[in-house]
Amino acid sequence: MPLVRLLTDIIYPPRCVICSRFLWNGLLTRDSRSPFFCRECMADFHAIASPICPVCGRPFSSEAAEDHVCEDCLRKRPFYYAARAPYHYKGAILKAVHRLKYGSKGLVAKGLGPLLARFAALQMQAVEGVVVMPVPLHPRRLRERGFNQSLLLARYVSRALSADMDFLSLRRVRYTRPQTKLAKEERRQNVRGAFQLNDNATIRGRPILLVDDVVTTGNTLNECARILRKGGAQKIYGLSLARASRQERP
Ligand SMILES: [Zn+2]
Ligand SMILES: [Zn+2]
Structure with a gap:
């Protein structure tokens, strides 16, 4: 030392x-x-291991089965190509994400950023020319909170991948109620039209890596992916620190 x-x-x-x-x-x-x-x-970190859904990355609770596409993804393919997270949304990571959202941004970002960056480097090594993009906050929430936790994380990820970062093209234009307070169908409706693309110059024809702190239902990620695909982006990948399984959905 x-x-x-x-x-x-x-x-x-x-x-x-x-x-x-x-x-x-x-x-x-x-x-x-x-x-x-x-x-x-x-x-108290609980790493996600197979079996998972190879599309949305949601872990299954059964121990025996191999990876397989989950019912939701079978029914309707998401606009993103694949989403992954290193940890279940419980235990220490749940506490950490909570602290990240409501303060202590510097220290937690220092701890969590490098963790996510290492995971991203493993997952994304075969994808070239990716643009890293944090899931944007609505300006009102940004004012309330003072920072976008996804942007803090995305910085570490883009550095680890030596990738371009774009946190300006995609904007959150509608202030949405927290997803956790809503039923399934309401959650989908809640994020519909919440995002807009200012400009597609940096994303056209490029693969995109969307970064968020937690993915619960995947609706936010999917809505961002929908807008980006419409704007001409290539494959969209999702990356978050934690992914809730069905049981872990708050
Ligand atoms: Zn799935
Ligand atoms: Zn501790």
Whole structure:
């Protein structure tokens, strides 16, 4: 450990960005995978593993089955090509995403951004010329919150992929009620027409990687993808920190 960091740690003992526990008892108990999370929180991350739906990325609860297209995607193919997330929306990641939404943007973004960037590099290595695009917030929500958490995450992703980032072309033009308070059909209606494309110069003919913090129903992602496809984008990919399974839907 570099001396400067050791001294800084002594003067300002680092805390876990999720639960605020001190990260050391004595010397060096920081988890080697992430210098920002404590061991208890790291152990409470639940990685998504097969079986999943290869289209929307939703994990299935059965252990035995192989990956297969889920009922929703069979019934109506989404406008995006594929969506993936490294973690289930529960445990430490749920707490972390919550903190990311309602404050502590710097620290959590530092911890979560690199996690998502590593995952993106693995998932997207075969896709060339991708444009990274955060799911935009409505200006009113942006004012309330002060920052767009998806944009913070997208910065890390675009850097890891050495990809262009575009956070201006797609705009959220309608202020929507939180998806969590609505029934299934209402959720779809709720985001319909919520987004608009200012300009398609950067996206025409290019694959797009849409970045969001959490995907629950996938309706927001799908609506963004619909607009981008209409604007001439090539394949659309979705990436989020967490993906809710059916049971985890809030
Ligand atoms: Zn912790
Ligand atoms: Zn699916």
